[in-house]
Structure formats: structure tokens, C-alpha cells
Amino acid sequence: MEFAANVTFSALVQQILVGLSRTTILFIVSSGLSLVLGVLRIPNVAHGSLYMIGAFLTYTVSNLFGHTLAGFFIALLIAPLGVALISFLVERCLFCHLYEREHLMLLLFTFAFTLVFGDMVKLIWGSDYRSLTVPAFLQGSFSIQGFPFPRYNLFLLIVGPLVALGLWLLTNHTKIGKIARAAAVDREMVGAVGINVSWVFAAVFVIGCYLAGLGGALVAPTQNITQGMDHSIIIEAFLIVIIGGLGNIWGALLGALIFGLTDSIGILIWPQFAIVFPYVAVVVVLFFRPRGILKSTW
Amino acid sequence: MKKAIWFSLALVLVFSPMVNSAQAAKAIKIGIVDCYSGPPATYTNDVRDAFKLEVDKINATGGILGRKIDFTTRDSKFKVDIGLSAAKELIYRENVDILMGTINSALALAISDLVKKEKIPFFATFSKSAKITGEKGHRYVFSITENTALAGKAGAAGLAKRPFKKYWIAGDDYEYGHALADGVWTNLKQLRPDVELLGQSWWKVGEPDFTPYITAILSAKPDAVIIATGGRDCVPFLKAAKATGFNERVPFFMHTATELSTLKPLGLDGPEGVIGTSNYFFYFPESDANKQFVADFKKAYNREPAVGAVYGLLTAKFIAQAYQKAGKVNTNAFINAVEDLTVDSPIGTVTMRACDHQATLPMFMGVTKKVAGYDFLTATDIVTIPGSEVMPSCEEIAASRK
Numbered sequence: 001m002e003f004a005a006n007v008t009f010s011a012l013v014q015q016i017l018v019g020l021s022r023t024t025i026l027f028i029v030s031s032g033l034s035l036v037l038g039v040l041r042i043p044n045v046a047h048g049s050l051y052m053i054g055a056f057l058t059y060t061v062s063n064l065f066g067h068t069l070a071g072f073f074i075a076l077l078i079a080p081l082g083v084a085l086i087s088f089l090v091e092r093c094l095f096c097h098l099y100e101r102e103h104l105m106l107l108l109f110t111f112a113f114t115l116v117f118g119d120m121v122k123l124i125w126g127s128d129y130r131s132l133t134v135p136a137f138l139q140g141s142f143s144i145q146g147f148p149f150p151r152y153n154l155f156l157l158i159v160g161p162l163v164a165l166g167l168w169l170l171t172n173h174t175k176i177g178k179i180a181r182a183a184a185v186d187r188e189m190v191g192a193v194g195i196n197v198s199w200v201f202a203a204v205f206v207i208g209c210y211l212a213g214l215g216g217a218l219v220a221p222t223q224n225i226t227q228g229m230d231h232s233i234i235i236e237a238f239l240i241v242i243i244g245g246l247g248n249i250w251g252a253l254l255g256a257l258i259f260g261l262t263d264s265i266g267i268l269i270w271p272q273f274a275i276v277f278p279y280v281a282v283v284v285v286l287f288f289r290p291r292g293i294l295k296s297t298w
Numbered sequence: 299m300k301k302a303i304w305f306s307l308a309l310v311l312v313f314s315p316m317v318n319s320a321q322a323a324k325a326i327k328i329g330i331v332d333c334y335s336g337p338p339a340t341y342t343n344d345v346r347d348a349f350k351l352e353v354d355k356i357n358a359t360g361g362i363l364g365r366k367i368d369f370t371t372r373d374s375k376f377k378v379d380i381g382l383s384a385a386k387e388l389i390y391r392e393n394v395d396i397l398m399g400t401i402n403s404a405l406a407l408a409i410s411d412l413v414k415k416e417k418i419p420f421f422a423t424f425s426k427s428a429k430i431t432g433e434k435g436h437r438y439v440f441s442i443t444e445n446t447a448l449a450g451k452a453g454a455a456g457l458a459k460r461p462f463k464k465y466w467i468a469g470d471d472y473e474y475g476h477a478l479a480d481g482v483w484t485n486l487k488q489l490r491p492d493v494e495l496l497g498q499s500w501w502k503v504g505e506p507d508f509t510p511y512i513t514a515i516l517s518a519k520p521d522a523v524i525i526a527t528g529g530r531d532c533v534p535f536l537k538a539a540k541a542t543g544f545n546e547r548v549p550f551f552m553h554t555a556t557e558l559s560t561l562k563p564l565g566l567d568g569p570e571g572v573i574g575t576s577n578y579f580f581y582f583p584e585s586d587a588n589k590q591f592v593a594d595f596k597k598a599y600n601r602e603p604a605v606g607a608v609y610g611l612l613t614a615k616f617i618a619q620a621y622q623k624a625g626k627v628n629t630n631a632f633i634n635a636v637e638d639l640t641v642d643s644p645i646g647t648v649t650m651r652a653c654d655h656q657a658t659l660p661m662f663m664g665v666t667k668k669v670a671g672y673d674f675l676t677a678t679d680i681v682t683i684p685g686s687e688v689m690p691s692c693e694e695i696a697a698s699r700k
Contacts, residue, residue: 011517018510025506127339129533131563139567141542147513150541222541223506224533224563226337232504264510271499271514275471 010145011268017144019264020257021153024160025219027256029233030240031167031249032211038247038297039184039204042095043103045110047212048234049117054083054216055225056125059132062220069135076217083213084206091205096198114230121227130225138221152221159218163211167249170207180204184247184297239278243285245292254293258285325368326361326627328617329388331409332399332423333376337530340559342401344606345423345613346371347599349398352614362621367614370394374405381405382412389416395627396421398613403427403473410439419633421616423609426474426528428481431656432690433698437633440655442609442616444577446474449553450481451688452575452661453524456681457482457551458489462522464496466515469526471500478553479526496520505531508538516547525552532560536569545569556664556677558604568675572666575683577659578608578645582680588644612648612657615641648685653692658685 057079065071141148171177244251266277374381398421406425413420428447469475555574595603624631637652664677
């Protein structure tokens with residue numbers, strides 16, 4: 001238990017790599033949350049539930065194809081789209097009538113959805129633990145200077161930057177991205193110039209929820225797919241969004257990096273008290289930057 | 299005329315509850331409070347289902363002492379306040395004769411306090427806190443499951459026979475994890491004074507990714523690792539162990555690793571060579587009693603019984619046979635009858651010890667392995683550790699209750 005007893009250079013590199021792959025999941029989920037927060041101003045507590053549904057859908061679709069490599073990638077494609085479809089229906093039928101309400105109302109409303117989605121998952125999939133097998137190609141691990149590094153984590157390290165790139169292209173180089181950014185700053189003005197804000201909001205909400213589903217799909221093979229996985233992620237995602245700056249996607253990236261890396265390095269340096277490291281990091285950040293590291297859209 | 303109608307109406311009103319209660323008194327009422335929502339349900343459903351199976355069997359043959367057994371369940375949602383008010387409701391409104399249930403130790407202890415006042419027998423079916431029948435034990439509480447002290451002792455007994463010296467401890471950062479780890483370590487230290495603890499890591503319950511913990515443990519190079527984790531964290535830990543090849547690099551002991559609820563979801567991807575302990579496997583012991591039980595359970599529910607099923611079955615058997623032995627439905631006579639009662643079960647005869655009301659259950663230590671015929675890993679090389687070897691002595695119990 002001595003402080004930093006086992007820290008060697010190669011162990012540290014290893015922990016950073018593992019931490020970065022965790023960061024990928026955290027970034028994907030919290031960027032979606034941040035997008036919805038920034039543009040729609042909805043603190044979507046049900047974001048974690050959509051992440052859970054994404055994981056369950058991945059499990060089901062992947063099993064339909066019988067654990068083949070193609071089946072797994074089809075599941076990675078379909079499951080987040082399924083989540084996006086659910087969120088589209090929810091947005092068009094319910095949320096779009098509530099944008100003018102105060103945040104507390106919206107918070108309660110999305111909280112109600114966590115309960116509804118939670119029970120829905122219980123009805124459909126039951127309470128047994130589920131475990132998804134990755135295709136043989138992604139099983140096992142590489143050895144980096146004597147330490148194992150799971151192949152699947154390497155896959156996550158590739159996916160993470162791709163998603164970040166996609167988000168950057170979307171927000172900076174597409175019309176809808178530009179409108180969304182404008183709407184985040186001043187939604188009345190965007191409406192006043194003749195843009196149908198309602199449909200922009202719907203699109204952004206669906207993209208944000210798609211990211212929750214994608215996070216759930218990517219995490220499915222490494223986790224126990226079970227009820228309750230929504231609670232743990234939503235707390236972390238909100239913390240990340242808050243330290244990054246509400247509504248700022250790149251803030252979510254920074255926040256995820258801080259959270260993921262302090263977690264994995266803390267585990268190496270002081271394993272007995274590792275749990276507190278990311279939370280201490282959050283406190284330190286908020287102490288110096290109470291409104292988050294990057295500019296908040298709120 | 300009008301008067302007569304009113305009078306007869308009043309008569310009906312006065313007497314109808316009596317008729318009802320006279321009918322209700324014929325059945326023996328049992329209330330089950332347990333968590334049926336969220337991750338724990340995968341364990342608690344088996345307790346309830348096996349209990350129901352046995353109760354149906356008893357009722358089909360005329361019940362006990364000519365009375366049927368009637369039971370109702372309440373969902374605690376894993377919350378102490380909800381579970382406790384459900385227990386009160388079952389006692390005061392449903393007038394249950396016996397309470398049972400809870401996978402949540404904090405709730406079990408709260409209900410235990412309640413039944414002590416209300417003088418209702420309570421059977422804890424899945425709570426692993428040693429306090430239930432240890433320092434917080436009393437006349438009205440019984441435990442039908444192993445606990446952290448027993449599992450710790452059994453784990454230590456198994457590990458002491460192996461050549462490991464340098465250990466690392468890792469687990470869930472809450473009462474169960476710490477109590478289990480302490481149980482294994484203090485007993486192991488007594489059996490093998492030369493063992494050495496290199497370090498510990500503790501994670502939060504529901505930890506999403508165990509890979510960084512595993513790589514950090516590997517960098518300390520221990521001979522063996524004690525994993526004190528339970529419930530839903532077992533599956534992702536074993537997944538991370540498999541992905542990193544942890545099980546091939548360092549042997550590790552994880553109490554519930556070999557349980558069906560843990561190994562079945564993993565399919566053939568579970569890691570081999572993990573040492574685990576459990577009160578029951580549907581494939582062990584290979585006795586006729588167990589084969590019959592598995593066949594009955596499978597016929598009724600279309601799945602294999604996990605360890606919880608044995609707890610449910612044992613509770614039903616203890617209740618039925620104690621009433622039979624007492625010869626009347628009376629709480630005091632019932633409790634006297636349960637004490638030192640021995641019942642047959644798929645895991646052999648089980649005795650309810652009189653001094654602490656703890657069922658003397660055998661513990662099976664095995665190693666995970668792929669075996670032909672199953673599409674998930676099973677425990678092999680199973681060593682039976684008899685309950686009598688791991689139970690604390692009655693003197694130790696008496697001392698802890700002072």
C-alpha cells in the first residue's frame with residue numbers, strides 16, 4: 001500500500017493507454033449529453049438509459065447474427081440507430097412541446113423517462129446478467145513491454161478519434177451543425193431568420209441520443225449488460241460535461257480525458273484510494289474554473 | 299320491517315370479518331420481502347421460485363397440520379426503508395406468521411430488529427453479513443445462507459493448501475467486499491503465518507471497467523490475488539480477466555466466481571482456472587436428491603437452479619418440518635422446533651444450529667474449466683468444506699453478542 005510503490009515507466013504507459021480507451025466511451029456519451037444540453041437546454045437524465053438500451057440492443061442484434069465479426073459490426077451500426085429512433089419518437093411526441101418550460105420541469109420529465117426506460121428494459125430483457133462475446137478477431141490482448149493490453153481497448157482507441165472527427169465535421173462543416181451552434185447561442189434569432197428551429201432541435205436531440213446509444217454499443221462487450229448500468233454512467237457524464245463547460249463538445253473531450261486518466265493513473269499510484277482521484281480532479285477543476293474549462297454555452 | 303333489515307345488516311357487518319378471519323387462520327401465512335427489481339433479481343428470483351415449488355408440493359399433499367401454506371411477496375427495490383415498511387405491512391396488515399427474504403444485508407438487519415420486537419420468526423435467505431447470526435443475532439432470526447465469515451474461512455482453508463506467499467487484495471469498496479476480504483485474510487494469516495500482503499485496491503460497486511485495476515495489480519507481481527467482489531461486478535471482472543489474460547498470469551480466488559449466475563452469462567468466454575466457492579452447483583453433488591431437484595426445477599421454470607434455489611428450498615423445508623415437529627401453530631413451539639432441526643436437501647443434510655440460528659451449509663471450492671456438454675464454464679476439482687469446519691464456535695458467538 002505504499003504510495004506509488006509499483007510505478008514504473010512501462011506500467012505508467014500501460015495505465016495511460018487503458019485510461020484513454022475508457023476516455024473514449026466517456027467522451028462519446030458525454031459529448032452527446034453536452035450537445036443536447038448546449039442546443040436544446042435539456043438536462044437529459046435519461047441519456048444514461050439510452051446508453052443502457054444501446055448496450056442491450058447490441059447484445060440482441062449481435063446474438064441474432066451468431067457472434068460473427070460482421071454480426072458484431074452490424075450490431076454496432078444498428079443498435080445506436082435503434083436508440084436514435086426511440087429518441088426521435090420521444091422528441092417529436094413529447095419533448096418538442098416542452099422546450100419553453102423551465103429547466104426543473106425538463107429535469108423531472110427526463111427523470112421520469114429513466115424510470116420508464118428502466119422498467120421497459122426489465123420487461124423486455126429481464127433481470128439476468130447478459131454478456132456479449134466479441135468476435136475472435138478482437139479477443140485477447142497484445143503484450144506491451146510485458147503488460148497485457150486488450151485488443152478491444154485498442155479498437156476503442158481507434159474509434160474514439162474517429163467519433164471526435166465526425167463530430168467536428170458535423171458541427172463545423174455542415175449546415176445543420178452551423179445552425180445548431182447558432183441556435184445554442186440565440187435560438188430566437190435563428191427562428192427569426194426563417195429557420196425551422198423545431199426540426200433543428202429534433203435533429204440535434206437524435207444525434208445526441210445516437211451518441212449515447214453508440215457509447216452503450218461500444219461498451220457492451222466489456223461489461224455486464226444489466227439494469228443499473230444507466231445510473232453509473234449518467235453521473236460521470238454530467239460531471240464531465242460540467243468540468244468541460246456546459247454544452248461545449250470539446251469541453252466534454254477535455255473533461256473525459258481528465259476523468260479517464262486520473263482514474264486509471266490513480267489506480268496505479270494509490271490503489272487503495274483510487275476511487276477518489278477523478279472526483280478530486282473534478283473539485284480541483286471547479287475550484288479554479290467554476291464554469292468549466294472551456295466556454296459554456298449557458 | 300325496516301328495523302329488521304337494519305338489524306340483520308348490522309349482524310352481517312359484525313360477523314362477516316369473523317368468518318373471514320376464521321378462514322384465513324386456516325392457512326399458514328409467510329411474507330417474503332426481497333429485491334425483485336434491478337440487478338439483484340437474478341439471484342432472488344431463484345429463492346422465490348424454489349420456495350414456491352416446495353410449498354406447492356406441500357400444499358398438494360394436504361399442507362402442514364391440515365393447513366395450507368400461503369405466501370405473498372413484496373419488492374424492496376434494494377432499499378432499506380421500502381423493505382422495512384413492506385415488512386411492517388406484512389406483519390400488521392397481512393398478519394403473516396413468518397417473514398423471509400432480503401439479499402440486502404442492511405435490510406436483513408433492520409427486519410431482524412423489527413421481528414425481535416414483534417416476535418415473528420424471520421429467515422434471512424441471501425444476506426451475507428455475518429452480523430445477522432453473529433453479534434446481532436437473537437431468538438427470532440435465522441440464516442439459511444453462508445456469510446462473509448464462513449466464506450472467508452472456507453476461502454482461507456482452500457488457499458492455505460496452495461503454495462502462494464505474496465498476495466494482493468482487491469474488491470468492492472463497501473461492507474460486503476471489506477468483510478469478505480478481512481474474513482479470508484485473517485484466517486489465512488492464522489493458517490499460514492508466512493503469507494505477505496503486497497497491497498490492496500478497492501473499486502466502487504458497479505465499476506464499469508476493471509482493466510486498469512488488473513494492469514495495476516500485475517505491475518505489483520503478486521503470487522495470487524484475493525478478489526472480494528460480489529453480485530453484478532463478478533461478470534465484468536471475469537471478462538476483463540479474460541481479455542487481459544489475468545487468469546493465466548496470476549491465480550486468483552473470487553468467492554462467487556463459480557456460481558451459475560456469474561458463469562452462465564459469460565458462456566464459453568469465461569476465464570479458466572479461477573478459484574471460487576459456492577454453497578451449490580446444479581451439477582454437484584452428483585446425488586439422486588440433487589438430480590431430482592434439478593429436474594423438478596427445470597420442469598417448472600425451464601432453467602437450471604442457481605445457489606438461491608437451495609436457499610429457497612431449505613427455508614420451505616425448515617418451516618414445514620418445524621411445524622410438523624412442533625405439532626401446533628405457535629411461534630414459540632415453532633422456534634424450539636427449528637433449533638437443531640435437520641432436513642434433507644440436494645446438498646445433503648443441513649442442520650439449523652441452536653446457539654446462533656445459522657444453517658450449517660457445506661461450501662464447495664472449485665476451479666473454473668470448460669467441460670464438454672455445457673455451453674458455459676463449470677467448477678471442477680470440487681473440494682467439499684463441511685459447514686462444521688467453518689462455523690464459528692458457539693462460545694465465539696456468545697462472546698460477540700455480549
